[in-house]
Amino acid sequence: MEPLDKSMTIEEIVTQVQSGMTLGIGGWGGRRKPMAFIRALLNSEVTDLTLVSYGGPEVGMLATSGKLKKLIFGFVSMDTIPLEGHYRQARQEGRIDLMELDEGMLQLGLKAAAARLPFLPTRVGLASDVMTVNPEIKTIKSPYDDGEELVAMPALPLDMAVCHVNAADSRGNSRISGPDPFFDEWFCRASTKAYLTTEQFVATDSFNDPKIALQMPVERSLVHGVALATCGAHPTSCGPEYGMDLAHMRAYNATAKTGWQDYLADYIQGKTLSAYIEQVGGESAIKKLPLPVF
Amino acid sequence: MSDYTLAELCICAAAEAFRGEGENLATSIGLVPRLAAGLAKLTFEPDLMITDGEAYLVAEPVPLGPRGDYQIKIEGLMTYERVFDIVYRGLRQAMVTPVQLDRFGQTNISIVGDYAKPKTALLGVRGYPGNTINNANSMFVPSHDQRTFVSGEVDMVGGIGYNAARWPGGEKPTWLDLRLVVSNLAVMDFQGRDNAIRVISLHPGVTFEEVQDNTGFELEALSSLGETPAPSTEQLTLLNERLDPHQLRAGLFKDNPPGRRLAS
Numbered sequence: 001m002e003p004l005d006k007s008m009t010i011e012e013i014v015t016q017v018q019s020g021m022t023l024g025i026g027g028w029g030g031r032r033k034p035m036a037f038i039r040a041l042l043n044s045e046v047t048d049l050t051l052v053s054y055g056g057p058e059v060g061m062l063a064t065s066g067k068l069k070k071l072i073f074g075f076v077s078m079d080t081i082p083l084e085g086h087y088r089q090a091r092q093e094g095r096i097d098l099m100e101l102d103e104g105m106l107q108l109g110l111k112a113a114a115a116r117l118p119f120l121p122t123r124v125g126l127a128s129d130v131m132t133v134n135p136e137i138k139t140i141k142s143p144y145d146d147g148e149e150l151v152a153m154p155a156l157p158l159d160m161a162v163c164h165v166n167a168a169d170s171r172g173n174s175r176i177s178g179p180d181p182f183f184d185e186w187f188c189r190a191s192t193k194a195y196l197t198t199e200q201f202v203a204t205d206s207f208n209d210p211k212i213a214l215q216m217p218v219e220r221s222l223v224h225g226v227a228l229a230t231c232g233a234h235p236t237s238c239g240p241e242y243g244m245d246l247a248h249m250r251a252y253n254a255t256a257k258t259g260w261q262d263y264l265a266d267y268i269q270g271k272t273l274s275a276y277i278e279q280v281g282g283e284s285a286i287k288k289l290p291l292p293v294f
Numbered sequence: 295m296s297d298y299t300l301a302e303l304c305i306c307a308a309a310e311a312f313r314g315e316g317e318n319l320a321t322s323i324g325l326v327p328r329l330a331a332g333l334a335k336l337t338f339e340p341d342l343m344i345t346d347g348e349a350y351l352v353a354e355p356v357p358l359g360p361r362g363d364y365q366i367k368i369e370g371l372m373t374y375e376r377v378f379d380i381v382y383r384g385l386r387q388a389m390v391t392p393v394q395l396d397r398f399g400q401t402n403i404s405i406v407g408d409y410a411k412p413k414t415a416l417l418g419v420r421g422y423p424g425n426t427i428n429n430a431n432s433m434f435v436p437s438h439d440q441r442t443f444v445s446g447e448v449d450m451v452g453g454i455g456y457n458a459a460r461w462p463g464g465e466k467p468t469w470l471d472l473r474l475v476v477s478n479l480a481v482m483d484f485q486g487r488d489n490a491i492r493v494i495s496l497h498p499g500v501t502f503e504e505v506q507d508n509t510g511f512e513l514e515a516l517s518s519l520g521e522t523p524a525p526s527t528e529q530l531t532l533l534n535e536r537l538d539p540h541q542l543r544a545g546l547f548k549d550n551p552p553g554r555r556l557a558s
Binding site (some may be wrong): 004076077089093094102127129132139147180183292 | 347420461470
């Protein structure tokens with residue numbers, strides 16, 4: 001019997017997204033974001049999304065396009081460019097519902113969902129305004145002798161998660177070869193259906209190496225589809241293959257003030273990934289973007 | 295004694311926050327905290343754990359800015375997920391730069407203004423709630439004024455502080471531990487009455503009145519209030535040669551003022 005073939009196109013992943021869904025996006029700030037998927041999503045009719053993310057430019061893009069109903073987040077930033085202009089504007093105008101969490105609480109919410117639990121206990125959030133702005137988050141008293149009052153961080157189940165990886169096979173095995181896998185694993189585990197975009201498709205054989213296996217936090221049974229997206233994290237970084245396109249991210253950020261219709265027309269509307277790559281200077285130019293230093 | 299800048303004075307004062315940390319992880323966000331942790335490691339806290347700012351523990355501080363031929367010296371892994379784990383275990387001190395800080399030591403980098411429609415949206419609470427309830431925290435504030443040191447409470451309490459009204463059951467969270475605040479005017483700790491913020495040294499040429507006038511709440515002061523110690527020649531050499539060879543610290547304050555104020 002043939003093994004499962006989960007390969008699909010980015011557009012096919014987008015067809016899985018329905019309005020009103022809760023969508024988790026992997027990566028962190030300006031790093032390893034599935035931006036090719038985000039651009040394809042911006043070309044769809046989908047709306048009313050709840051986004052769960054360690055937020056980067058995808059938050060600003062979805063917010064400014066009116067696709068975002070709610071944001072569940074700890075921050076929105078593009079790392080080297082700390083403030084994300086489009087997010088700020090939407091936030092200042094009160095255009096999106098929020099569940100603002102400590103970064104660690106967000107992970108605990110994903111972990112609770114991943115373990116099919118209603119919540120996980122933590123001290124994080126106590127005495128802070130995270131508890132006042134999110135009255136739905138309750139505390140719980142330890143049933144043991146200590147009797148400590150703890151936050152019951154509610155599960156954050158996702159309808160879908162999309163993460164960008166360095167390599168994958170058609171069965172859904174995947175490798176993150178950058179220095180930090182971030183929380184992609186937990187996004188995948190917390191979701192009903194997880195999808196990957198990948199820099200390259202490889203043969204399963206290429207994972208036959210104990211050192212590589214340590215860079216594979218997501219097992220294939222979690223993965224429902226894999227799409228090829230070479231340079232698909234651009235303008236965010238995808239170490240060790242390419243760094244952030246700071247000039248592009250600055251130009252994108254500036255459109256928060258000047259209006260982003262031109263950006264939308266130049267880089268997003270009706271653009272396939274290959275057309276986008278050409279528009280931003282081509283694959284070889286992207287692969288030369290220096291890795292960020294922090 | 296050699297000349298030194300205000301930035302260098304702040305870096306050396308901030309390094310003191312890490313004294314006694316042993317093998318704890320120093321997480322330092324921003325130029326002064328980063329150089330302060332590096333300086334502490336290269337002088338009095340050689341066992342301090344520090345990172346490259348990305349995902350690796352490094353055996354020696356990574357110089358700031360373009361690295362040229364410099365290769366980081368990895369001694370271990372410190373991904374974000376591990377940082378969360380180390381926070382929960384408490385074996386860490388974070389030094390950050392809040393946008394607002396109040397008399398309780400509560401801190402904010404989320405928004406300025408009304409929560410629903412803020413005047414200014416910033417980052418979000420990030421890891422402040424978890425940092426402050428789990429491990430030691432210090433702060434560097436480059437602009438000591440009443441916009442930063444606010445009266446009342448900060449607009450969104452991310453980092454928690456010594457505010458009993460917010461504590462569960464009115465009891466101080468066991469591991470809440472605010473250490474040092476270094477600003478462009480003075481060095482403060484939280485050892486005043488009921489952990490009030492207390493000035494422990496004034497930068498050369500600064501008066502307590504000036505610090506108080508630029509603070510939105512009443513400050514306490516050490517009874518024998520002295521000057522913030524000048525950087526040593528060794529510290530300045532380490533900054534120049536190892537930690538900040540491109541002199542990025544010169545851009546921290548407008549016109550890179552001297553550490554000892556010129557008489558005006």
